[in-house]
Amino acid sequence: MSRPAWTVPLAMTCVAALTATLLKAQDTQAGQTLYQSNCAGCHGLDGRGGEHAPDIATSAKVRQLTAEDLIRIIRNGISGSAMPSFATRLSQDQNAVIARYLRRLQGFGQIPAVAGDPERGRDLFFGKAGCSECHMAAGAGGFLAHDLSSYGGTHSPQEIREAILDPSRTADPRRSMATVTAGDGREYTGVIRNEDNWSLQVQGTDGAFYLFQKPELVKIARDTSTLMPADYGSKLSPREIDDLIRFLGGVAENQPKSATENSKR
Ligand code: HEC
Numbered sequence: 001m002s003r004p005a006w007t008v009p010l011a012m013t014c015v016a017a018l019t020a021t022l023l024k025a026q027d028t029q030a031g032q033t034l035y036q037s038n039c040a041g042c043h044g045l046d047g048r049g050g051e052h053a054p055d056i057a058t059s060a061k062v063r064q065l066t067a068e069d070l071i072r073i074i075r076n077g078i079s080g081s082a083m084p085s086f087a088t089r090l091s092q093d094q095n096a097v098i099a100r101y102l103r104r105l106q107g108f109g110q111i112p113a114v115a116g117d118p119e120r121g122r123d124l125f126f127g128k129a130g131c132s133e134c135h136m137a138a139g140a141g142g143f144l145a146h147d148l149s150s151y152g153g154t155h156s157p158q159e160i161r162e163a164i165l166d167p168s169r170t171a172d173p174r175r176s177m178a179t180v181t182a183g184d185g186r187e188y189t190g191v192i193r194n195e196d197n198w199s200l201q202v203q204g205t206d207g208a209f210y211l212f213q214k215p216e217l218v219k220i221a222r223d224t225s226t227l228m229p230a231d232y233g234s235k236l237s238p239r240e241i242d243d244l245i246r247f248l249g250g251v252a253e254n255q256p257k258s259a260t261e262n263s264k265r
């Protein structure tokens with residue numbers, strides 16, 4: 001009896017996938033051990049800082065460092081501070097393993113572990129959930145709110161979930177909406193992009209910018225509540241939220257590096 005031809009390649013693929021998973025788990029284990037014996041004493045087991053050292057897990061500044069930056073800081077330390085150099089204690093490979101573990105503490109690389117379906121997430125984003133009326137992702141969508149193309153690369157699944165379910169927490173009061181009545185009586189509604197004592201710049205829902213001189217305006221009606229709908233928790237199921245998180249994570253992974261750098265905030 002001859003075996004079907006696909007059995008062997010399939011078995012090999014399974015072994016390769018399993019090996020990759022095991023190697024990844026070993027890397028995380030090694031990273032955890034190295035981190036705990038070299039860094040946790042000052043930065044805390046979770047990286048959120050302690051008496052002797054700053055938060056390196058949730059700090060926006062540290063999250064934006066590249067892997068190379070992290071490795072360099074570990075190797076050289078920070079002169080004039082208590083951050084020691086590990087050049088003589090750890091190898092360059094060990095530094096890299098720690099840097100990858102730090103990334104996990106920061107919440108990166110977890111989006112593939114969210115149970116959602118990125119394709120369904122895309123359909124929701126551009127369809128029923130209406131996200132694309134305000135946000136861009138992967139080059140399509142609206143202008144009113146931030147482009148979310150790289151958001152999934154710099155935020156953990158939990159942070160994305162909170163941003164969707166509880167927008168008042170992430171709301172930025174500087175990005176308030178306004179309806180401006182010009183001297184000729186025409187009204188313009190949009191997001192305030194720039195403002196000083198004399199002028200006001202508004203970006204309308206069509207993406208166009210309008211610049212006004214304040215003394216010429218009849219009225220500025222501000223709306224300080226955020227535009228981001230607050231009712232997604234009741235309009236979308238938990239599974240649909242997972243789908244959106246997976247979609248945003250996948251979009252970010254496919255972003256060219258420079259685009260990710262540019263939209264970091
Ligand atoms: C003896 C305490 C101590 C140990 C051990 C230590 N650090 Fe630090 N680390 C600090 C201090 C203090 C700073 C802040 C330095 C400064 O003033 O800029 C710092 C800064 C950093 C920064 C930059 C933070 C920023 O805001 O730019 C990173 C990244 C970092 N440490 C990672 C690590 C890693 C990874 C390890 C383990 C390999 C480690 N540290 C071990 C004390 C320590």
Ligand code: HEC
Binds near residue numbers: 146171229
């Ligand atoms: C009516 C416009 C609108 C819609 C629809 C909308 N958002 Fe937003 N969203 C915003 C605005 C405006 C902000 C910025 C919050 C602020 O600063 O007020 C925001 C913030 C966010 C943030 C936090 C990042 C940031 O820029 O502050 C995420 C993530 C996000 N939205 C995801 C979504 C997703 C996913 C959907 C669809 C389920 C969605 N949004 C639908 C307007 C919208």
